[in-house]
């Protein structure tokens with residue numbers, strides 16, 4: 001695979017905390033790659049190491065064959081020599097400058113000729129829809145507009161690599177959707193390589209060619225959005241990708257077309273497609289979405305019919321969320337409008353008995369979450 005950005009064995013210690021604990025990553029030319037994970041998993045620190053705002057403790061970072069940082073060989077290229085553009089959560093505009101001056105300032109520092117600065121600033125402000133506001137003070141704009149100025153500024157110096165650190169977190173939901181589409185289309189128009197940090201799974205899905213799910217300074221899984229969504233590797237990724245049912249159990253039976261998993265502490269068995277992780281008795285886990293559980297048996301494949309008792313029922317208009325108990329196990333189910341139409345006017349409520357169906361193809365087998373290595377400070 002040809003790669004633009006190559007990160008090898010990246011480690012970053014803060015005191016005795018390994019914020020980044022051995023990351024290997026190759027970002028392809030023109031790719032939009034997102035680091036996704038909960039607060040504190042090390043995604044910002046990874047991005048800041050790429051930007052040159054942090055000095056790695058170990059490992060190497062290079063871009064298009066040029067080494068940016070290699071502490072083992074005492075190589076460190078300062079941020080302003082890396083040809084990167086960066087957009088932060090906080091906009092980081094210069095408040096005493098106009099919009100035009102904010103976008104043009106880094107070009108002025110780079111000694112770009114004045115006429116060219118004017119043209120590039122005009123072009124970039126046009127791209128983010130702010131050409132009319134060029135002479136206003138940056139702070140007089142709304143949050144969404146200020147972030148557009150920050151985007152224009154990051155792109156004006158024609159960076160080879162764009163880095164984004166949660167740029168939409170301070171904006172309301174509607175603006176977030178709008179700006180994330182604009183960010184992706186600017187990335188496509190300019191043909192840069194982009195690395196984006198977020199803790200928002202949907203934002204990562206909407207923007208990215210590939211997503212890197214991080215946990216405790218390490219990578220749990222890398223893949224295109226659809227792969228992570230439909231084939232999470234372990235319980236951490238499944239939970240992060242919105243699987244509401246994650247059940248530990250053991251392999252109960254191996255079959256030709258899959259296997260059966262018996263859920264821990266219950267007689268409930270779940271049919272799972274694919275090769276089991278080991279013979280009967282092997283510990284494993286399965287995951288499925290609340291929306292995978294149905295009231296009617298599916299016509300297109302095997303499904304387990306489960307006798308369920310409703311514990312809680314939450315009506316949300318376009319769906320009904322039920323917490324049900326099946327053989328002592330609590331499962332989350334979500335019935336959509338179509339299924340509700342078939343239940344009749346009375347919605348299921350606490351104490352009601354139902355038969356629900358779990359299609360085997362909706363059940364994902366999970367590998368164990370890798371144990372974090374014990375912290376060892378040299």
Ligand SMILES: Nc1ncnc2c1ncn2[C@@H]1O[C@H](COP(=O)(O)OP(=O)(O)OP(=O)(O)O)[C@@H](O)[C@H]1O
Nearest residue numbers: 014017019037038039040041042043044045046199
């Ligand atoms: N400058 C610093 N000094 C000390 N510890 C730090 C520093 N920066 C980050 N850390 C620690 O490193 C770990 C990873 O932080 P990092 O900011 O990279 O995570 P993150 O996934 O980006 O989280 P968030 O979304 O909250 O920014 C955390 O435990 C954090 O407290």
